[in-house]
Amino acid sequence: MRNDSPSWIPNSRRIAESRLLAFAAFARVSGGNPRSLTDELHRWSVRSPEQFWSAVWGFCGVIGERGERVLLDPERMPGARWFPDARLNFAQNLLRDCGNDDALVFRGEDKSERRLSRQELRQQVAQLAAALRAAGVCRGERIAAYLPNLPETVIAILAAASIGAVFTSASPDFGVQGVLDRFGQTEPRVLFACDGYWYGGKPIDVLDKLADIVRELPSVEHVVVVPYLSPGGDERIAAIPRATSLAEFVAAHAGVSEIEFSQLPFDHPLYIMYSSGTTGVPKCIVHGAGGTLLQHLKEHQLHCDVKEGDRLFYFTTCGWMMWNWLVSGLASGATLMLYDGNPFVSNGRILWDYAEAERISHFGTSAKYLDALAKSGFRPRGRYELGHLCAILSTGSPLAPESFDFVYRDVKADVQLSSISGGTDIVSCFVLGSPVLPVWRGEIQCMGLGMAVDVWNEEGRPVRGEKGELVCTKPFPCMPIGFWNDADGRKYHAAYFERFVNVGKPVWCHGDFCEITVHDGLIIHGRSDATLNPGGVRIGTSEIYRQVEKLPELLESIVIAQDWPPASGGDVRVVLFVRLRDGVVLDETLTLKIKEAIRRNATPRHVPAKILQVSDIPRTKSGKIVELAVRNVVHGEPVKNVEALANPEALALFRGRAELSD
16 A cells, blocks of 8 residues: 555544643743644754743643753753752652542453542552551662552552652563562562462462562562452462561551652652563663653643543553553543453453443554454454544554554544554653644654654764664653663663764664654664664664565564674675464465565565574563564574563574574
């Protein structure tokens, strides 16, 4: 399909009722000068950052003392300071409402259902915060969660933030070493954990793993167990050192209903999040409360058009930054729609049953889920009443043009499809959607407001219509406040600021290989560190994925660059591994079909030298395929942290392949 016309155009009513239009009017009245809703608004937001972020604070009704100063040392990156005189509390901003409307709705794969009103949520946070204070937890100390996407996990983060404790999490599908690689660095004082979780129709018990974890975490003084598999409790909890049930932990504080919100600096640490860890021990990225709050308010309200009473869903575990992003929806008055389990149970219906029954307005998922749903033959359109659904959000990997076709043809024609991209590094997005702009097939709609995003070539010059590195040329409030245990900041600086050192100013280089389109949107072609370079020509991995994964025989693929000839120390060849539908075999006919599809729709340079069949493809816990880990295995190099993978056994499928020796 050609890109001659948009896949979706917002109607005049939707634009008129958008939070973005209201914000533009607010900004003009409060002293800003955005003359339009499109390019001019973004230009103003990055040219006048003090005015813009002050307007976000005021428009979104942030609770706290803002202070007079907005930005100090704007030329330093890192080092710029936002709202240096401000005092606020993250949890207070998320718990501003206390009525009887739903705050949280939970569904589990095991068919369990729960809901908490805003008043009930606030009361349970108050009780847990009191219990944490009674346990001696102080501001700056770490609270860790080894939990599924349960209401208790949201309660735990809000209780921790109300005190000023720092929250960190990992999902319970992590193995023992994966948890220790993370929490062992950040040394939590309290560990919230579950007895297990459900996945693929099976209960997965984790109490034995939990016991092993606790023995290796001497910093933990209290282990608080949430009984998910066994609501009545499990006698094995008593055998875990320092462990008690959640009910026992809060029992003495059942009468507490008020929360003491500590008023803290704008940059007080809120979250410690972890890089994927596939190239070594995960980096511990520290995010500040004020920057996270402002950025999420901006993204939810101005880019996703989340309004009070909307029902916000994202399919995520608590080990992925999208969970943290989801939780912040409370600050915009949204109801959080929580789900834990396999999204494909009930023949793929479970999430759409949920969306219809609970009238979900914003449905968030991964690009891989949408692709898999399309290939499964499942078609929500016509089977479900989705009149309430106004936005579908996708991240985790580039969203293929064919997935745009699938959504508008087979899910809903009148919906804002927002491919969004950023990362754990900023607990938010650099590029994302807009409720007032068209959606163009295969493109991310726009740059984030207040984010000075650009694409640079190898020489550090801005480019249009050609591929380059995604950079951000000015500071922004949600930059990490640092890495844990990185006192001199060297690891932090090396991670983002050493790519372009000869341009006269510090520049954040995010590591995405992408291009700006004629519509001022963005196409991401893959991670820069996984970019292929045969014959000196840079090729983004998603350029190949887009061509091969639309073939009906293929379920998914992974592509790497193999050093070739092996001892040359120079050139590489492209190797493609494919996972096929059941019963399909990679014969010569299919191999030629794959190569022809790539040659016809890309270039001869993109055509793999080798195409090999595998039965599985390794991925991280958040579902991202790991090209670098596969490349290491193919070259006989170690994968430094297999604990970061959801299916590490799949690596064996790539090791010692005789086909790669000639």
